[in-house]
Amino acid sequence: MCPVKFRQRYIATLAACVKLSSDHHLHLHSTSILQHTTTPISPAFRGTSIMSKYGVMVMGPAGVGKSTFCTSLITHLQLNRRSAFYVNLDPAAEHFEHQPDLDIKDLISVEDVMEELQLGPNGGLVYCFEYLLANLDFISDALESLTEEYLIIFDMPGQIELYTHIPVLSGLVKFLTQSGALDVRLCAAYLIESTFVLDRAKYFAGTLSAMSAMMMLEVPHINVLTKMDLIKDQMRKKDFKRFLVPDTTLLEDDPAETIRKRMTVAVDVRSDDPGNKDALMSGATFQRLNAAIANLIESYSLVNYLKLDCTDEESVHAILSHIDDCIQYHEAQEPRDPPEEEFDDEP
């Protein structure tokens, strides 16, 4: 059962959403006026579906730079006279450079859940998402009036379990993309830190989690290596290129031998147990397992990376272009032939 406090807060939020959507009508209207003063848009030049919606779900482990990327993306969109609708879905997030247009904390927060239900931070987060799934009108009420000019940006929490272990996100994605309902053309941007390439174990673990998210969500997907400014001085451009398309050779010539060292530690721990005669065999098994995983990643070519440096406008622009391609944003904005009836009245 849901604590009463959440339900009360939810009702208050619904009222706020009604206000928000009417505010956004105003904002929408002023955006359209702005566009019309410079580039008149005839109804025939509108997108294929009047109320198509476009969105990107920004995901990845804790601290990889999701919120920073969302901020840069919003700023970039605004500079290019495009509209963003920022949705914070991290029920523990505190500080924002751009205030969210919709914030899950107005529905439920991890802090309240932990206090009222005596759950830990991870259990609290899972509860928040289950609660969100049970109250999806919190999202649909806020999004339904948005038009195709908007890019809806979902800023997700960093707990990796959400993308790999439990099906709450796939439920949310299905709801957003369902045709006939919100019908959001959604793509996922999975972020990992570029500094992971200095530690092959982290890099492959990150790649696996990206792959897992791709398979779980089943929407167009881009993978991004963030904080490129941190790696610039540590690695030559040519050397870094190898990490954009992961392959098995990256395991074989690991200068720091991080994976082998970790395997040795695992084997050593098990060797302490005199009854464990298979410890060395386990080391070989780990090695084969690693090779098999690397082969899997390589042979299916599922994971490729784009580079992102949030301090560089060009870099943010390049990522936005990929997102636009994934969701076919520009196709919807392109001119289309006027309906045939419009010619019928002509002399």
Ligand SMILES: Nc1nc2c(ncn2[C@@H]2O[C@H](COP(=O)(O)OP(=O)(O)OP(=O)(O)O)[C@@H](O)[C@H]2O)c(=O)[nH]1
């Ligand atoms: N140098 C550098 N630092 C960055 C960049 N992007 C983010 N950071 C820093 O990385 C830290 C984490 O960034 P956030 O944007 O909060 O990361 P997050 O993934 O949203 O974090 P969680 O919400 O806690 O999962 C902050 O200190 C940022 O300033 C970048 O492109 N370059």
